[in-house]
Amino acid sequence: MAAKSSLFKVILLGDGGVGKSSLMNRYVTNKFDAHLFHTIGVEFLNKELEVDGHLVTMQIWDTAGQERFRSLRTPFYRGSDCCLLTFSVDDSQSFLNLGNWKKEFIYYADVKEPDSFPFVVLGNKLDVADRQVSTEDAQQWCRENGNFPYYETSAKDATNVAVAFEEAVRRVLAVEDRGDHLIHTDTVNLHRKPRSSATCC
Amino acid sequence: MMAESTTLEPRWCSYFFLYDGSKVTEEGDPTRAGICYFYPEETPLDQQELLCGQLAGVCRCIHEMSRSPARLVRLRRRKFAIRMRGDFLWALGCTMDIPDVSAWAFLDHLISLFRFYNGSIRQSYQLRSKEELAPQWSHYLDHLQGGASELHHIFSALNTIDSTHIDPLLLLKAALILQACQRCPLVVAGCISYHGRVVSTQMPPELTAMVVVCQRDPQNLDFAPVANGLGSAGPQTPSTSVNSTAVFLSPAELHALRYPPVDRVHRSVSHPQQTTCAGKPRLLSRTLSDIPEPTGLVAPRASFQTMLCSTGSSLSDEGGSAPRVSPEPTHHPFPSPASGSDGQALPHFLANQEAHQAGWPNGLPLPRPEDLRNEGDLQGHTYKDSMSCDNKGEGATEKRGFVNQLEKLSCVEDRDGTRGTKESGKGNQEDDHKTSEPVEEELPLVAMALYRHRVRGLVLALLVEPHFQNDAVAMEEVYHSSLASLNGLEAHLCSTALEPSSAQGCPYTFVHYDCLQNTLATNLPFTGPPVPAGEAQGTVLVKAAALLHTHFSQDAMLQEVILRNAGSAVYGTCNSAQETYFLQQGATVRNSGVPNPQDSAFSLPTKARHKLLKHGLNLL
Numbered sequence: 001m002a003a004k005s006s007l008f009k010v011i012l013l014g015d016g017g018v019g020k021s022s023l024m025n026r027y028v029t030n031k032f033d034a035h036l037f038h039t040i041g042v043e044f045l046n047k048e049l050e051v052d053g054h055l056v057t058m059q060i061w062d063t064a065g066q067e068r069f070r071s072l073r074t075p076f077y078r079g080s081d082c083c084l085l086t087f088s089v090d091d092s093q094s095f096l097n098l099g100n101w102k103k104e105f106i107y108y109a110d111v112k113e114p115d116s117f118p119f120v121v122l123g124n125k126l127d128v129a130d131r132q133v134s135t136e137d138a139q140q141w142c143r144e145n146g147n148f149p150y151y152e153t154s155a156k157d158a159t160n161v162a163v164a165f166e167e168a169v170r171r172v173l174a175v176e177d178r179g180d181h182l183i184h185t186d187t188v189n190l191h192r193k194p195r196s197s198a199t200c201c
Numbered sequence: 202m203m204a205e206s207t208t209l210e211p212r213w214c215s216y217f218f219l220y221d222g223s224k225v226t227e228e229g230d231p232t233r234a235g236i237c238y239f240y241p242e243e244t245p246l247d248q249q250e251l252l253c254g255q256l257a258g259v260c261r262c263i264h265e266m267s268r269s270p271a272r273l274v275r276l277r278r279r280k281f282a283i284r285m286r287g288d289f290l291w292a293l294g295c296t297m298d299i300p301d302v303s304a305w306a307f308l309d310h311l312i313s314l315f316r317f318y319n320g321s322i323r324q325s326y327q328l329r330s331k332e333e334l335a336p337q338w339s340h341y342l343d344h345l346q347g348g349a350s351e352l353h354h355i356f357s358a359l360n361t362i363d364s365t366h367i368d369p370l371l372l373l374k375a376a377l378i379l380q381a382c383q384r385c386p387l388v389v390a391g392c393i394s395y396h397g398r399v400v401s402t403q404m405p406p407e408l409t410a411m412v413v414v415c416q417r418d419p420q421n422l423d424f425a426p427v428a429n430g431l432g433s434a435g436p437q438t439p440s441t442s443v444n445s446t447a448v449f450l451s452p453a454e455l456h457a458l459r460y461p462p463v464d465r466v467h468r469s470v471s472h473p474q475q476t477t478c479a480g481k482p483r484l485l486s487r488t489l490s491d492i493p494e495p496t497g498l499v500a501p502r503a504s505f506q507t508m509l510c511s512t513g514s515s516l517s518d519e520g521g522s523a524p525r526v527s528p529e530p531t532h533h534p535f536p537s538p539a540s541g542s543d544g545q546a547l548p549h550f551l552a553n554q555e556a557h558q559a560g561w562p563n564g565l566p567l568p569r570p571e572d573l574r575n576e577g578d579l580q581g582h583t584y585k586d587s588m589s590c591d592n593k594g595e596g597a598t599e600k601r602g603f604v605n606q607l608e609k610l611s612c613v614e615d616r617d618g619t620r621g622t623k624e625s626g627k628g629n630q631e632d633d634h635k636t637s638e639p640v641e642e643e644l645p646l647v648a649m650a651l652y653r654h655r656v657r658g659l660v661l662a663l664l665v666e667p668h669f670q671n672d673a674v675a676m677e678e679v680y681h682s683s684l685a686s687l688n689g690l691e692a693h694l695c696s697t698a699l700e701p702s703s704a705q706g707c708p709y710t711f712v713h714y715d716c717l718q719n720t721l722a723t724n725l726p727f728t729g730p731p732v733p734a735g736e737a738q739g740t741v742l743v744k745a746a747a748l749l750h751t752h753f754s755q756d757a758m759l760q761e762v763i764l765r766n767a768g769s770a771v772y773g774t775c776n777s778a779q780e781t782y783f784l785q786q787g788a789t790v791r792n793s794g795v796p797n798p799q800d801s802a803f804s805l806p807t808k809a810r811h812k813l814l815k816h817g818l819n820l821l
Contacts, residue, residue, distance in 0.1 A: 021685075029681045037381070040374040043689030062685065072370060077695060 005048065005055040008172050009079055010165070011109075013101045014086030016092035019124040022061045024156035027165050032156050039064045041072035051169045058169060070104075077109035081172045082118045084164070087179030089123045089152065092132040098141065116178075118171035119148045122164055126154040173199065211346055213307060215279060216240060216294030219338070220253050221326065222261070223288035232257075237289075237331055238338045257293050273301055282308045286418055289322055300751040306357035307345060310410060314341040317411040320449040321645055342413045350725075355747050356714045356780070358721040359406055360413070363720075365816070367697050371690065376403035377660065378686045385679050387669040389649070390458045393687075395694050396658040404664070404711060405457055406719030411448075412651060412662040414731045443654045443680060445670050449646040561740070647760065654683065659691040707786075710742050711809070713818050714750075716779040723819060745771035746782045753780060763802050772805035776821050783809035 012020040021039050025031055028045040044061045061080070063073040083105050087094040098121065106114045121142050123133060135152065142148040149171070151164040217240040227234040232250040235257070259272035260283055262392045270285040275297075282304035284291040293308040312322075315337060319325045325334060349360050364372060379391040379401060392402040394413045402409040450458075650670050652663040661683060669675055713722040726740045745764050753759055753775040762773045772783045784800075785808055810820050 020592075024685065028685075031681065034681075037377055039689075040377065040691055041368075041693050043685035043693070045685045045688065062689075069370065072693065074370060076692065097294050 001129045005057050007057045007059055007123065008081045008169060009059045009061060010082045010084060010168050010172075011061040011063065011077060011105070012084045012086055012114045013063055013105055014065055014122075015088070015097050016090070017100075018065065018086050018088040018091065019155050019161040020065065020086050021062050023084075023124060023161060024060050024123065026158055026161050028060065028157040030158070032158075034156075034201065038066060039069075041069060042076045047165075049138065049166065049169065051166050051173065054169075054173055056169050056173075058165065060165070067165050074104070074108040077105055080105075080109050081175075082120065082168045083109070084120050084121045084122055084150070084168060085135050086124055087133065087138075088128075089131045089133045089138075090125050090128040095123075095138065095141070096146045099145070100131075102145065115146060116175065118168070118175050120164060120171060121148045121150045124155060125155045126152045126159055207269050212296040213299060213304075214240065214293060214295060214342060214346060215339070216244075216281070216292070217250065217311070217342060218249070218253055218292055219322075220290045220292070221288055222257060222290060225257075237326060238335055240338065240342055242335065242339065250426070253292075256281060257281070260290055260292075272305070274459070284308055284312060287323070298747070299777075300355060300754070302751060302754040303355050303357060307354065310357060311338075311341055311345060314411060314414060315409070316646070318414075318446070320447075320648070323533075333696055341414065351563070351743055352712055352721060352723060352725065355743070355750055356721060357719070358714060359399050359410055359629075359719050360397060361720050362395055362694075367694070371693050371697070372401060374686065374690055374693070378683050378690065379403050381682050381686070382661070382679050384682070385669075385675050387666040387672065387675050388652075388679060389664045389666065391663040393690070394662070395691075400659075400690075400694070404460075405454075406578055408450075408458070408664070409455060413659075413660075425478070433443070445650050445652040445665070445676075447667070448649050448651045448664070450649055450664075452645065452647060455647050455649070482773060491691065614639050614689070614763065621814050651677070651795065654680065654687065656687045656691045657682075657695070659687055659694065661687055685762050709786055709808070709812055710739065710784045711813060711816070711818075712742060712746050712782040713813065713816075715778070716780065717778055722816065724816070734804060741766075741769050742782060742784045745773065745784070749773040749775075749782065761806065763805060765802055770802035770805060772802075772809050774806070774809070774820060778821060781809065781820055783813070783814065 012024060014020055016038060017139050021036050021043070022032060024043075024045055025036075028047045042061055042063050044059055045056045047060060047090055049056055049058060063069075063076070083102075085098050085101050085105075087098055089095075092130065102119065105111070105178060106117070111117045116200050121138065123135075123138050138152075142150045151160050151167065153160040153164055155161060217238075219237040221237050223235075223237045224230065225232060233246055234252040236249055236253050239253070256274060256276075259274055263269075263271040264285065271283045274281045274292075276281060276294075276507050278297060279294045280297055280299070280301070282293045282295070282301070284305075291308055291312055293304060293311070295304050295307070312395075315325075316322065319334070319337060352358070353360055373391045378393060380387045382391050384402075390403040390408075391403055392409050392412050393400045397413060397415060399409055399413060404412065589681075648667050650665045650667050652661075652665050652669065654661040654663075663679070707724055710725055711723060712725065715722070727740065749764060749771075752762065753773070760775060764773065766773045769784060771788075774781050784806060785803060813820060
């Protein structure tokens with residue numbers, strides 16, 4: 001397992017302007033551009049990393065936060081292995097909208113078991129002095145909504161960015177491990193010959 | 202004379218050859234020494250010699266007698282579009298049903314492609330062998346013959362994605378990617394194409410047509426800017442590639458790119474030309490770019506590309522010829538009076554010439570005829586040819602001066618007032634016997650680089666300064682600023698059904714050609730170059746379009762035509778900005794004989810106007 005590189009799709013969701021593209025760029029290219037234009041639709045970058053001995057290729061999908069781009073972004077939710085719900089600590093509305101983003105994701109990604117799906121919550125723009133969302137409020141929301149891990153990040157000065165993405169990978173790996181157990185117990189072996197005792201008519 | 206070998210020959214290019222007359226000057230020189238390239242390559246050498254020798258002789262003869270270069274030679278069931286430049290002669294043999302104007306455009310495009318990727322023809326053949334260069338011609342021929350539909354060939358139109366079937370936001374996204382790349386000052390302009398079809402471009406149509414050629418040149422080494430350990434490669438390495446190659450632009454092309462005709466002066470007619478084929482206003486692109494505009498001296502030079510157009514448009518809006526002079530001259534050659542198919546092109550051409558002599562719209566001093574010729578020539582060969590035909594009487598002196606002026610022009614092109622107006626005395630007396638038109642390949646080409654980044658079917662092509670290739674920082678910056686967006690755009694386009702609209706169930710079919718952006722809109726299916734025999738309606742419309750396109754290109758006064766046979770009627774209309782062809786299905790079968798005023802064909806123009814509005818096309 002350690003030698004094989006698996007591809008995980010991780011998707012960044014959150015209101016427009018909270019810094020999703022900046023987080024992705026900071027993590028993958030270690031650059032920050034204060035003058036990025038709105039993302040239109042979706043974009044993605046790949047990043048190879050090793051987490052706990054697992055070689056992983058993380059495909060980070062960055063999405064448009066604005067409502068008018070909804071129809072462009074939603075088709076790409078499907079197949080995600082982890083969802084990073086992002087808000088900006090200096091924008092309380094973006095925090096209040098987290099629930100809507102979660103719902104939208106679960107709906108369009110067609111998540112079978114929403115309760116066990118790995119979400120990670122990111123409070124970005126930690127560098128901004130004037131914050132509107134307290135750490136406690138954010139942590140409380142995470143506890144109440146499924147015990148999601150919470151990270152306060154800053155794409156601008158690279159605080160906690162790598163840690164957050166690595167946590168996303170750990171979450172996916174954890175779910176896969178659980179999945180592996182399920183496969184062992186619940187699999188039906190299709191190659192086994194059907195019982196010959198069954199007769200027709 | 203040559204064996205008409207098979208019936209499966211491609212109609213657009215049965216033969217193509219490049220012949221260098223300077224290699225065959227003495228009686229004893231074999232013709233084969235002058236054949237630089239011959240297509241089909243497997244043609245026996247003696248047959249190649251037969252055709253090249255005959256055609257070169259005929260063209261030389263016409264040239265000597267008429268003092269104007271031969272443009273078209275009919276030979277049994279083929280016709281040959283001819284381009285003569287200095288000692289070089291290019292000939293493209295196609296079937297008779299191909300419109301002359303389209304055959305010339307095809308040939309000119311081929312020549313321009315070679316020039317764009319290899320530089321001057323003379324130098325190329327001095328530095329490299331025929332065998333080395335043969336794959337180049339073959340590659341460009343493949344490119345020109347493949348992919349595009351018959352209609353695209355007829356109009357020499359850019360192959361664009363069907364913008365009516367994709368979210369306009371994706372066009373915006375593409376335009377923004379190009380703009381983001383321009384934040385690097387070494388990037389001049391860009392173009393994004395998807396499976397060979399243009400999505401968004403910042404370049405004029407003729408340059409866009411160059412950069413969308415898919416790359417098959419093994420000499421261009423791929424490099425990997427991801428080698429810095431950022432690991433953007435990953436699973437998509439095989440489908441992602443970045444490379445850059447040298448390309449060659451004429452000074453005028455480069456100038457048009459560097460200082461595009463942004464509407465900073467009062468030019469009312471400039472808007473259609475500024476919009477690129479994906480509908481992106483060039484203005485937007487430039488205001489966001491960080492490239493400093495040399496204010497103060499841009500006005501006269503920057504507007505030169507559109508000046509001819511605006512002059513023509515303002516004087517004769519109905520003249521279908523006006524835009525063919527400047528925006529894409531290579532695609533719409535003038536039939537030259539002496540050697541064109543029927544010699545009817547003279548009046549409209551003269552009309553244009555008068556227009557220029559009336560003075561520039563921006564109040565510049567009246568240029569002399571030589572200057573006009575410079576402008577025309579810099580924009581393409583066609584215009585110059587037509588000009589030189591008309592000025593043959595003035596002899597070779599001016600032509601020498603003209604070449605010199607071109608040389609000077611490259612040095613002084615940013616100093617207005619001085620551009621090329623001074624006669625240069627040197628060389629006037631020499632080579633008097635060589636009355637061939639100015640040797641275009643002496644025109645100083647500017648070496649640039651073309652950076653290409655491919656993400657599966659999506660290609661970002663950027664014209665960059667030559668030293669961009671050695672600037673690892675700049676290259677990495679461009680790469681990283683565009684990678685995520687290109688990935689995303691590719692994903693979007695991949696998930697969008699890019700099937701062209703079908704005329705199925707639609708009671709009419711139409712073809713709308715935008716002369717300025719060099720694009721086509723139609724509801725005919727674009728599948729495959731030949732129109733299937735079953736597609737009766739499509740075939741009729743395509744045939745009619747080919748026929749009428751020829752007429753429109755030859756007769757500037759022609760604006761509207763209704764073309765009928767017993768079963769159908771096609772309405773065609775043409776003005777300086779567009780050509781439109783409209784076929785109403787289920788027209789009455791009684792459309793024959795002398796038309797009476799009640800004939801349904803006469804209602805076609807109104808119908809066309811109404812129906813096309815639904816497709817966002819406004820017949821002017």
